[in-house]
Amino acid sequence: MQRLVLSVPALFVSVLLPSTSYPQAKRDIPLPQDKSAAVVTLDFRGGFGPPRQDSRPPLTIFADARVRVVDTAGTVSPLETKMSAEELQDLLRFAIDDHKFFDFDEAMATREVLAESKKAEFSFAVSDGIETVIRIRTAEQEHEARFYVLSDHARAYPDAKLVRDLQAVEERLSHLLNIVRAGGRDRIAEVLKAANDYLKTAYPAVPAVSEDDFLYVRQPASDRQRFVFLPGRLKPKPVQTIEQRIDNKILPAPELSVEVEYSSGVPPKVEVKNPPQ
16 A cells, blocks of 8 residues: 655645656666676576476576576476666666665565564465575675565565565566566567457456466467466555455465467467456
């Protein structure tokens, strides 16, 4: 929840200054001189799945804005693309300035979660979960942040700010990772057209999906791909009571999803799961 706090000095200054506002210049974050240096990496450790065959992180962004995506199971060859210099700067500002990545401390975050769990009188444990590991390196600073079952803790304890901030960075990087895996933004745009053309006629009450709604792509067979979208997934969720959070942890509520499957030689098939009644 955002709160607007006005103070008397702030109001006084606003009267004295001209009403014209000037956009604040976005700062450039200095990058390593070595263009082959890894600036951002996203890794996931532990959890269930096939044995790890490639020790490189699933996502690496280099100082020259190259993006490499690795299948750690070794079944798919690494993918490589490039983002613009401004896209890289925007991503770094999001992580470092907006979500204070360099301030993240695992011990402090754990204490924060413990305090929130005591306040809510609700705690949980996960066996064989996934540990998120994010590294960011600039010309001036380098930091690694890691946290066990990060997304689960962020959802269960939304007031745990350190965890929530790190989860926002993980979400942004995971989205980029999944876009590259899906074939890039042009491929996503093609899939979105098929999905939205179908929604207009079959489900006019369901809003059009966008790139922000893209969740991931599955490949159940070599000639099949299934793209999954969650409409409005990034919009702020209503504040839940602790009872609702516990219920959702035990039995998650069904979510509206739009899925597009491509199979060799046939038109794309669109399926809407849990549509509004």
